[in-house]
Amino acid sequence: MQPRDLSAHTVYRAGRGIEEVARELGLDPDEMVKLASNENMFGPSPLAVEAIRDSAERMHSYPKSSHADLVEALASMWDADPEQVWLGNGGDGALDCLARAMLEPGDEVLVPKPGFAYYAMSARYHHGEVNEYTLSKADDFAQTAETVLKDYDGERIVYLTSPHNPTGAEFTTEAVRTIAEETDEETLVLVDEAYGEFADSPSKRPLLDEREDVALLRTFSKAYGLAGVRLGYALVPEEWADAYARINTPFSASELACRAGLAALSDDDHVDRSVETAAWAREYIHDELAADTWDSAGNFVLAEVGDAAAVAEAAQEQGVIVRDCSSFGLPECIRITCGTEEDTEHAVAVLNDVIEVVEA
Ligand SMILES: *Cc1c(COP(=O)(O)O)cnc(C)c1O
Numbered sequence: 027m028q029p030r031d032l033s034a035h036t037v038y039r040a041g042r043g044i045e046e047v048a049r050e051l052g053l054d055p056d057e058m059v060k061l062a063s064n065e066n067m068f069g070p071s072p073l074a075v076e077a078i079r080d081s082a083e084r085m086h087s088y089p090k091s092s093h094a095d096l097v098e099a100l101a102s103m104w105d106a107d108p109e110q111v112w113l114g115n116g117g118d119g120a121l122d123c124l125a126r127a128m129l130e131p132g133d134e135v136l137v138p139k140p141g142f143a144y145y146a147m148s149a150r151y152h153h154g155e156v157n158e159y160t161l162s163k164a165d166d167f168a169q170t171a172e173t174v175l176k177d178y179d180g181e182r183i184v185y186l187t188s189p190h191n192p193t194g195a196e197f198t199t200e201a202v203r204t205i206a207e208e209t210d211e212e213t214l215v216l217v218d219e220a221y222g223e224f225a226d227s228p229s230k231r232p233l234l235d236e237r238e239d240v241a242l243l244r245t246f247s248k249a250y251g252l253a254g255v256r257l258g259y260a261l262v263p264e265e266w267a268d269a270y271a272r273i274n275t276p277f278s279a280s281e282l283a284c285r286a287g288l289a290a291l292s293d294d295d296h297v298d299r300s301v302e303t304a305a306w307a308r309e310y311i312h313d314e315l316a317a318d319t320w321d322s323a324g325n326f327v328l329a330e331v332g333d334a335a336a337v338a339e340a341a342q343e344q345g346v347i348v349r350d351c352s353s354f355g356l357p358e359c360i361r362i363t364c365g366t367e368e369d370t371e372h373a374v375a376v377l378n379d380v381i382e383v384v385e386a
Contacts, residue, residue, distance in 0.1 A: 035150050038143055039353060053345055059373055060347045061363035064191070064221075064326050066251030067303060068366065070286070071296040074252060077289035078282050089277050092284035099291055100259060104231060109267040113279040117220050117245035117258030118144050124241065124260055125152040126273040128183055128214055136174070136181040140167075140192065140354035142218065145185040157181060163356075166320060167193040171204035178205075183214045188230070189221040192354055192361040194322025202230050206240050215240045220258075221324035223249035223297060224304050231261070238265045246283075248325060249297050250290040257283040300325070307364035310371070315362075316378045325364045331381050334360045340380040346373045 040063065048055040081092075093113065101108040114120030121144060129135070131153035137145040139158040146156040159177035161167040169190060178184065184205065188197040197205075197217070206215045217230045219242055233240040245258035257279055262270075279287070290296070304325040312319050317329040331337045334357055338350035349361040365373060 036143065036147060038147060042347065044347065047342060047347055051343060058345045058347065059365060059369045061326075061365050061369065061373055062347045062349045062361075063253070064248055064324070064361075064363045065253050066248065066300055066325075067307075067364060067369065068251060068296065068300055070251040070254075071290040071293040073289040073293040073296070074250070074255075074286040077285040078255075081281055081285040084281060087281070089279065089281035089284050092281055092288065093277060093279060096279070096284045096287050096291075099288060100261075103291065104261055106234070106261060107264055107267065109270065110234075110262050110264055112260040112262060112267075112270045112274070113284075114258050114260070115278055115280075115283075116247060116253075116256040117218070117243050118148070119256065119278060120243055120245075120258045120260040121145065121148045121216075122151065123270065123273060123278070124183070124214070124216060124243075124262075125149055125154060127266075127269045129154045130182075133182040134180070135183040135185065136178060137185045138187060138190065140351070140356055141185070142187055142191050142220075143353070145218075149183070154182070161190070161193065161195070167195045169195045169197045169201065171201045171208070174205050175208055178209055178213075180210055181213060183216055184209060185216050185218060187218040187220070189219075189225050189323035191221065191324065192326065192349070192351055192356070192359070193320055193328050194324050194326065195320070196225060196227055196323050197230075199228070199230055199233065202233060202240065203236070206233065206237055209239075211239065213239060216243060216260075217241070218243040220245045221248055224301055224325045225323035227323065234261065234263050238263045246287050246290060249300050250287075250293075251296070251300065252283075252286055252290060255280070255283040255286050257287045303366065304364040306367070307370040310367075311362055311364070311374060314374050314378075316381050327362050327364070328356075328359050329362060330358055331360050331377075332358055332385055334358055336384045337377070337380055340384060341373075341376055344376045344380065346376045348373070348377070 247253035
């Protein structure tokens with residue numbers, strides 16, 4: 027037998043891990059710097075680590091109260107009803123929840139190109155079809171209402187990423203409002219704020235009070251440093267928030283994830299330090315890297331280096347892992363995650379050497 031026709035589906039290729047690369051190159055993993063997956067430079071919140079240790083003894087029970095407590099904490103943080111918080115197994119899991127709630131077979135969605143690969147994957151898993159809007163490099167990947175509306179054709183979900191991965195560009199609240207206004211009443215405008223903590227500009231949260239057709243995506247993977255526990259959520263308008271109960275898997279976030287999330291939410295020091303250091307690193311990379319870079323509101327910087335695959339590979343041989351953006355359709359660009367001061371300075375020095383050699 028065979029599964030259903032999956033020929034339109036693509037396989038997600040994550041940035042490679044340190045152990046994997048170190049083993050292959052015969053390097054010491056402790057000597058390597060990984061700035062390829064936009065992970066937190068300081069690791070997880072120490073309070074979250076402690077919470078996971080403490081909750082290890084409770085792993086035999088379903089995460090009933092921790093799930094409810096986390097939803098409650100997030101609802102209060104966002105001044106929303108608990109029903110409006112849709113927890114998922116990572117932001118990716120929350121994207122699945124939204125696709126499951128919204129898409130009928132054959133419904134179309136609109137995703138950015140270049141952009142985050144999982145939007146299209148999730149839509150296809152849920153029998154959706156995928157169209158793209160283009161962010162133009164010639165225009166510095168500007169994200170305006172017009173960027174999206176010129177390619178909009180009645181899709182059921184429009185995915186916006188602000189700050190955008192991998193370019194770092196943002197949408198203004200006004201642009202999102204215009205997109206929501208100009209698209210059909212039955213079109214959901216999803217604003218992915220996976221990097222929202224790192225941006226100076228405010229969340230698009232106020233739009234959820236104005237409209238029924240805008241939702242947000244947030245994650246614990248980036249600023250909170252919990253990519254490994256898989257915890258994220260959608261914040262949806264009150265009007266249809268009760269749909270979650272009908273499409274959700276029972277306990278979509280684990281006991282460990284919920285405990286870690288609760289602890290991380292209370293760890294302002296960790297988040298503040300991560301956000302401040304990312305702001306410093308963005309500037310540093312911008313100023314010191316021997317390549318053109320784009321302004322970024324996230325914890326990463328996109329840089330134009332010529333042959334990205336060659337630069338990324340040569341840097342990796344020197345123990346610095348960055349993201350070759352060929353898979354985003356940008357074979358001349360790398361994406362460098364903001365590291366600690368030490369790691370960022372080291373990475374930029376290595377990259378500058380490598381860029382010079384590859385260009386020569
Ligand atoms: C990292 C990321 C997410 C969410 O990742 P999870 O680890 O699944 O929470 C969502 N959108 C973008 C653009 C991202 O870069």
